[in-house]
Amino acid sequence: MAQVQAGVAETPLVDRISAAIGVCLAGRLLRCSNVSIRTRIALAFIIVSLTFVGVTYALHVLVDSMASSLEVIAERDTATMAVSDRIQTSLLTQARALRSYARSGDVRHLDVLRREELRAPALIEDAARVTGDGEPKALVADLRARLLVHHVRERRRLSALASAGHEEAALASAERMELHVDRALALAQRLMSLARERSLSHGAQGGLTADRAHDVAVAATPAIAALAFVLSSLLALSILRPLNRMLKGVEAVRRGDLSVRTGLDRRDELGQFSAALDSTLDRLAFEREELENANGHLEREHRRAEDELELARLVQLRLLPEPTLRAKEYELAALLRPAGFVGGDFYHFLPRPWGVRVFVGDVAGKGVPAALTMASSLALVSQPRMEDAGPRQLLRKLNDSLIGNIELGPTPFVTAVVVEWEPATGTLRYSTAGHPLPVLCRDGRAESLPGNPAMPLGLYENVEFGQEQAVLAPGERLAVFTDGLTDLKTPKGERLGLEPLLAALLSSPGLRGPALVEAVADSLEAGSTGRQDDETLVVLEAL
Incomplete structure (x- = not known):
């Protein structure tokens, strides 16, 4: 903020006078009806854009710095959450298969356990690659032991019992295996939670950098806002006044009065629109008169056709x-x-x-x-x-x-x-x-x-x-x-x-x-x- 104020204080007097003259000329052009609206809008846009370039450049530097420092961390957090979600999905699939087997006794549900068991090593390796040290690493190690050792051992026991026809022992094994699945699911959920907490923490650090960018923007906002307000006010007045006049004419047309005319004497787009609107109203008034005449003729023909059909109905009934x-x-x-x-x-x-x-x-x-x-x-x-x-x-x-x-x-x-x-x-x-x-x-x-x-x-x-x-x-x-x-x-x-x-x-x-x-x-x-x-x-x- 101090640097911005110092820069303003060091601006030469001649530059300030030139800027004031430029704003006055811009205001004069914005109110002139002989200059097209496109030209006036372009002029206002250029003035505001040039003022905004300096602030945009500073914000760009700060945002790039923030993005480069957080991008790698965000990618790791996203990958951790993604692999945790895949592990949870696999575990939930196995839990549903175990419950289905417990209800129906159908050994085909055990094929799902075998398929998910084959996917487990790849999932554990992905989790070990993307997680960091500390508690996430310990969670991945625990998951490795449960999914690749205890889980495999119990699944094989369950398959052997089910194939041998020992239904009670197989159901007990399925219950133990479901406990293994539930514990592994809790570990995967904890891993997901840690990744989300770390992502939020890094987001807060990014917020500090964003706050610095925000301070720069706040310092220049009043000047940009004042300039934009003045230019937009002049531009709005030059457009809204004739627009209000045309809107009153359109409202009268909506009420059915086609005799109203806008009559704007301008050479810009609004003047062209006003002339086109007046010409359209002339044509509409003529066409409405023609339509009313045609409708009257159609109504008479319709009544005559209905009378003839009614007569035909009576004749048919008499037959x-x-x-x-x-x-x-x-x-x-x-x-x-x-x-x-x-x-x-x-x-x-x-x-x-x-x-x-x-x-x-x-x-x-x-x-x-x-x-x-x-x-x-x-x-x-x-x-x-x-x-x-x-x-x-x-x-x-x-x-x-x-x-x-x-x-x-x-x-x-x-x-x-x-x-x-x-x-x-x-x-x-x-x-x-x-x-x-x-x-x-x-x-x-x-x-x-x-x-x-x-x-x-x-x-x-x-x-x-x-x-x-x-x-x-x-x-x-x-x-x-x-x-x-x-x-x-x-x-x-x-x-x-x-x-x-x-x-x-x-x-x-x-x-x-x-x-x-x-x-x-x-x-x-x-x-x-x-x-x-x-x-x-x-x-x-x-x-």
């Missing part, structure tokens, strides 16, 4: 028969929930003198394309020429008609199921085309009817469809559905499957008709992430 059909012998109830405004699912009821026929179809896909094919398929099913056809004949005729009129819609195929029921005999005839099989509920059980679904409709010509037969007695019910109900996703992303549908059909024995189909569909959707496909459920109740 379907009434969702309920009641007769003396049966009651039919249907539910159809499209995934969007319109969909590809459909159903058809046809009362006949001998009973009733139910048709359920599912067009592949969703939305308007599926709705087009759905309308054409429903029109074909409703034709008079289809009324007298049996289930398999109806599917064959419908398939041939779709093959010839596939241009009516872009969707490539349709799945379908046809069910005919004669109340007088209870006979149930059904045929499927790539569609889920109907479910029969009787005697408190619900299960799919047997059958082998054929190919979907509209794919290939001359397809032969099978026909199955069952019995539906009074008090029993038949459910026909589309895969929109079974393909619902659980919160975990898994497919819901058939079992929840069967459970829902059995969980509402007191419900019938529309109340039943609504309750079943609501129960399935409640356990899922929501509707993703068209859903259709038709229940035939035999009275």
Whole structure:
């Protein structure tokens, strides 16, 4: 500190005046708006850096001296701690192997002891090479005796006993060996502790050298801090004032006011930024006006599209028969929930003198394309020429008609199921085309009817469809559905499957008709992430 003060006192008066003039000129340049910000920052950096060079050089000499004197000691301490850690790791591995052997009696755990025994000489030699005299040397000697003599002798005894099948004697030997391991582990931990204590002691000695460097830095810090404060204040004022003005403009823009302008008359970077910002605001104001006009047009088009889709939904619903059909012998109830405004699912009821026929179809896909094919398929099913056809004949005729009129819609195929029921005999005839099989509920059980679904409709010509037969007695019910109900996703992303549908059909024995189909569909959707496909459920109740 005295040397620094003496150096300041010996500074010539001319040099002090020159330094003061230099600071004044630097301050003038830092406040000048015609000088670029990069130039002003560079000037401030150069002035502070030149002042800082002397102090940095002194600190560098002291730090180099400290580093050179402590580097060798630090390397030895680090190596000692590293080899101690390796010895502890080896001992812990052996302890775990001994405990595992004691629990299971598996001699394979003794192989670990043999492997670690082979590593021990190298570890002891490494420890002897890096440790110093005194207590560390004695600890290494003790470790050498335990690991290379007592430990080896006991391990061999343990292996011999275990191989000979003397289980009790082997377990006793394992306990003695574990005591050896624990004592050796304590020695290794003590060696680690000594190395850490010596490292801390040498760190404290280095701290004394660092304190001397700190004294030099403290002596020059006030002058450097004052110079840096003056230069940074001038530089900050020359930047912050226009920045505050621009920030107020940006805040107004954030509130939605695009009419604000910064208008800075400067030739530095801030002036360039201000001009660019004002130009951007002009463009944003124009684009916002254009966007508002476009949004208004899009909203009108969106409302018109929704109105058209709603009209299409109403038209599609009117194509379907009434969702309920009641007769003396049966009651039919249907539910159809499209995934969007319109969909590809459909159903058809046809009362006949001998009973009733139910048709359920599912067009592949969703939305308007599926709705087009759905309308054409429903029109074909409703034709008079289809009324007298049996289930398999109806599917064959419908398939041939779709093959010839596939241009009516872009969707490539349709799945379908046809069910005919004669109340007088209870006979149930059904045929499927790539569609889920109907479910029969009787005697408190619900299960799919047997059958082998054929190919979907509209794919290939001359397809032969099978026909199955069952019995539906009074008090029993038949459910026909589309895969929109079974393909619902659980919160975990898994497919819901058939079992929840069967459970829902059995969980509402007191419900019938529309109340039943609504309750079943609501129960399935409640356990899922929501509707993703068209859903259709038709229940035939035999009275």
